[in-house]
Amino acid sequence: MIEWLDDVWSRTRTVQFVEGGEDGGPLRDRTVLAELSDPAAVDAARALTTEGRFLGDICRCHGGPTILLRNAEGQVLASAGIHGHGSVSWQRSRFRDDLAVTDPAALQLFLAEQGVPDQLATFLPPLADLLGLHETNPQFRPAGEAGRRYLAERGVPDVLHPVLVTVTGQQSGELTEAQIDDVRHRLKTAMPSPTGRATILLSWLGRLPIPAEAFCGEGILVRRLLADLALPDVSTAAAGTRTGHVALGVVNLVMHSGDNGTLAAAVGPTLRQLFPPPSTADAVP
Known part of the structure; x- marks a missing residue:
């Protein structure tokens, strides 16, 4: 398989990322999500999708998006499905041998920065593990004084506490537009800077x-508040505050609002800091 990969990549002039996985229908009918023709970008795609460890098996999902390698005449030389965070399956029906790539964070960020949708979402599980944010009981913040400590732990500005202690976390996601306007006004008055907010x-x-x-709870409220801010302000905040919590906030936001690559580029350095390239000693052979 390694010899086959060397051969097809040596003849590749264009790399496309197309919509869908193994169940996505004919390749010629797929929507092109991103296309690379610059030799440096093609080389980067090759390294990120072929360096790693073969697993001797395949996962059971259909994966997606799909990588297409095309020669100078535009003919498809090979295809591969991307499966989750850092797994690539080249010609799956033929080889049945998934590749766990050496640097999954770099691969997913590369794809996101090219505008391939939903790639930042793959960071959700590793970030949740890193930050210890898998839910326990209660699922939602309680109302009243019992819930006040949750607001403090989450860094919710004090000016919003009088409003939010009257509702549960679940009810925070169900506030009316008038209630949202009140929260928005309180926050803007206390923090005039859009980047600060x-x-x-x-x-x-x-x-x-x-x-x-x-x-489904407070997340809905926060995303509604973020929707009022211009993308450059959100991007500046994401780039300027290199914490795991801000990175996870960006991932959550992008999962619900999409991204053209701007937020991926802004949060990329933080994610690389949190998930650095493997050292030579730890690298997958």
Whole structure:
């Protein structure tokens, strides 16, 4: 298989990332998500998708997106499905041997920065593990004084505590537009800087337990507040505050709002700091 990979990559002039996995239908009908023709970018894609350890087996999901290698005439030389965080399956039906890539964080960030959607989402499990944010009981923050400590632990600005202690975390995601306007006004008055608000909101979002509170409870409220901010302000906040919580907040936001690669580029250095390249001693042979 290694010899086969060397051969097809030596003849590759264009790399495409197309929508869908092994169940995505004919390759010619797929939407092209990103295309690389610059030799340096093609070389980077090759290194990130072929260096690692073969597992001798395949996962049971269909994967996606799919990598296509094309020669100078535009003919498809090979294809591979991307499976989760750092697994690539080259010509799966032929070889049935997934590759665990050496540097999964670099691969997923590379894809995200090219505009391939949903790649930052693969960082959710490792970030949740790193930060200890898998939910326990209660799933949602309680209301009243019992819930006040949760607000403090999550870095929620004091100015919002009088409003939020009256509702549970789950009810925070169900606030009316008038209630949201009140929260928005309080926050803006206390923190006039859009970048400052973005930093606080991303960190708050990245401190919510996964999945219920982060996706269905307070997470809804925080994402509604972030929606009022311009992308450059959110991007500046993401780039300027290199913490795991802000990084997870960005991942949560992108999972619900999408990204054209701007937020991926902004949070990339933080994710590389949290998930650095393997050392020579730890590298997968």
